[in-house]
Every structure is written in structure tokens, then in C-alpha cells.
Amino acid sequence: MLEIAFWGLVGLVLIGPLFMNIVGPFIVWRTQRIPTIVQFELVSDEDFFERCTEGVPYFDEQMIDAGFVVVGNSSLHDSHTDTWFRVYWHAQLKLAGTVVGISATNQPDLTYCEFSQKFSDGRWLNVSNSNRPEAYPALPIKQSFQFPEVQVVEQLLSLHAQLRQRLKGGLQPVDYQAEQGFAEITAFLREESDALLDKGLVKPEIDADGKRSLTLYGAFVMTWRSVWPGRAIVAALKRRGARRAVARG
Template sequence: MLEIVFCGLVGLLLIGPLFMNAIGPFIVWRTQKIPTIVQFEPLSDDAFYEHCSALVQLYDQQLRDAGFLVVGNSSMHDSQTDSYFRVYWHDALKLAATAVDIIGANQSTLSYCELSQKYTDGCWLNVSNSNRSEAYPELPIKQSFQFPDTHDVDVLLERHKQLRSKLKGDMPSIDYRAEHGFAEMAAFLREESDTLLAKGLVKPEIDADGKRPLTLYGAFVMTWRSVWPGRVVAVAAKRRLARRWLRSG
């Protein structure tokens, strides 16, 4: 009798993940699209602070204390999430930063800080403290590392510095051109979408909202990276990769 009850409980626990892994990709395929041509609208400081969490306000203060200047605020909205973010630039370090809140339906708010630097090889090096797996697989246009237990911007800066020395050496970085506002971010989203197209994850057509639909393959990849157990595996792999690079000679 106890074995039957135990098996029943295990079955109930597995129903959700099994459903999301088997049926979820088809839902994502029909409902989700990838931003490709984006026109970011500036958001006032008051509107930004109205929506941002206490954690993002903490990152904001730490970034400004570290010498970053505010480029501007904006937001992105789709059928599942509302994202609010502030972009920064450090002219001496040639380093961009973003403080982000992602508010999703039926999930807790994701608050994180990300440091980004582009190099003459056309690739970005990103370090963040996000605790969620990235929606996309590894792409040749960026190398990203996550330290979800780190809430101190100075520590993230040191991590970025260490990874840059190991991965980029003396390769020059490229200015963000802060005076152009969000143009650099819009250009990156287009390049990211084109890279996903080359990998077969999205379709070539762009709709009136500037978005590309996912292929069924892309929907499976994105879903598996966002639900259990793929989500846990992806985050753990990112953390191991970051630790390995930091320990390497």
C-alpha cells in the first residue's frame, strides 16, 4: 500500500515537468517570438524607480558608486514578461552595465546586474548575477558567465576583469558610444536574432512588431532551457564553466 502511495506521489510530482517538456514547446512555438528590430523608448527616472525592485535600486547605487554614469532607462514587454532596465557606461573601464527587473506571470521577479564589454573580434564578454538560465544556447557573438550568489558590484567587476585577462588578453575593447543611447542594444538584438536564424532557431520573416517566430526546434531548445530539469542543468553548467576559467592558469 505504501509503495502505491509513494508511486502516486512521485507521479504527481513528475506530471508538471513532463507536461512542460512535452507540451510546453508547442505552446512556446505558437505564442513566443524573438525581438529583432527594436525601437527602445526612453523611460523617465520616476517611471523606472516606480517599477524597479529594492535589489535593482541597490545595484543602481553600487554601479554609480563604482563610477558608472547612467545612459538611460527603458522597458520591453511581451505576452509573458515586462522588463525594466537602466543602462550605464564607465568611460575609464570601457565597460557597459545594466540593472534589470523582469516581471513575469506566475513567477517571481528576476532582478540582476550585468557587466558587458565588446571587443574588436565582434564578441561580447558578459558577467551577471542572474540566477536563471539564459533562454538561448551558446552563441558565437558573446561569452556569458553567471555568479548568482554575488550581489556586490565590485565583486562582479573583479570577476569580469579576471575573465577578460584569461579570455581576451590584450584584445582592445570597443566604446559603447553612450551618446547614442540604446542604439547599441538594438543593434545587438538584431545580431542575436540573425545568429539564432543561422542556427535554425527562428524563422527569417519579421512581423510588423519587429519580431521573428520560432521554429519548432527553437521552441524545444528554449523550453528545455527554462523548465526543470534543463533549467537546473544549464545554470549548473554556467557556474562550473565560470569557476573553471577563474581557476585556470
């Protein structure tokens, strides 16, 4: 009797993950679309801070203290997720910064800081302290590293500087004028979508909302990266890779 109860309990525990890994990709395939052509609308500071996640002001204050100027606020929304982000630029470092707040269905709010720098080879170097794995697999247009244990902007900046020195060598960063607003982000999202297309993760057609549908293969890849156990495995590998990249420097 105890053995039957035990295996019954194990079955109940596994039902959720099995459903999400087997059935979940088909739901994602039918419902999710990838932003490709995005027209960002600026959000006023008052509206932004009223609606963003609670952790955003913590990083915003540190970004200003570190010498970044605010480019603007905007947001992205889909059926499951509301993403609020505040973009910054550091003219001396030629470095873009973003504070992101995400509210998603059935998940706790997430707030993180990210630094992004584009170089003359056309690739980006991104460093963040997000504790969730990226939705997309590795793409040739960028190198990204995550340090979720680092909650101080200056420390995250130092890690970006170390990785830049080791990985980019003599390559020059691409300058960006803050008055251009979200133009660079718009261009990057299109480039990212095209890179996903090259990997067979999205369909080539762009709908009236400027989005691409996932292929079934893309739905499986992105679902497995976002649910257990794939999410835990990807997160652990990303953290180990980030630590090793810094250690080798």
C-alpha cells in the same frame, strides 16, 4: 495499498514537469517571438523606479559609486514577462553595465547586474550575477559567465576584469559614446537574432512588431532551458564553467 499511494504521489509530482517538457514547447512555439528590430523608448527615472523590481535600487547605487554614468532606462514586454533595465557606461573602462528587473508569470521577480564589453574581434564578454540560465544557448557573438552568489558590484567587476585579461588578451575594447543611448543594444539584439537564425532556432521572417517566430526546434531548446530539470542542469553547468574560467586565470 501504500505502494499504490506512493506511485500515485510520484505521478502527481511528475505531471507538471512532464507537461512542461512535452507540451510546453508547442505552446511556446505558437506564442513566443524573439525581438529582432527594437525601437527603445526612454522611461523617466520616476516611472522606472516606480515600476521596476524592488532589487534594482540596490544595484543602481553601487553602479553609480563604481563610476558608471546612466545612459537611460527602458523596458521590454511580452505576454508573459515584463523586463525593466537601466543601462550605464564607464568611459575609462569602456564597459557597459545593466541592472535588470524581470517580473514573469508564475515566477518570482529577478533582479541582476550585468557587465558587457565588445572587443575588436566583434565578440562580447558578458558577466552577470543572474541566478537563471540564459534563454538562448551559446552563440558565437558572445562569451557569457554567471556568478549568482556575487551580490557586490565591485566583486563582479573584478571577475569581469580577470576574464577579460585571460580570454581577450591584447584585443581592444570597442568605445561607445553614452549619448548614443540604446543604439548599441539595438544593434546587438539584431545580431543576436541573426545568430539564432543561423542555428535554426528562429524563422527568417520579421513581423510588423520587429519580431521573429521560433521554429519548433527553437521552441524545444528554449523551453527545456527554462523548465525543470533542464533549467537546473544548465544553471549548474554555467556556474561550474564560470568558476573554472576564473580558476584557470
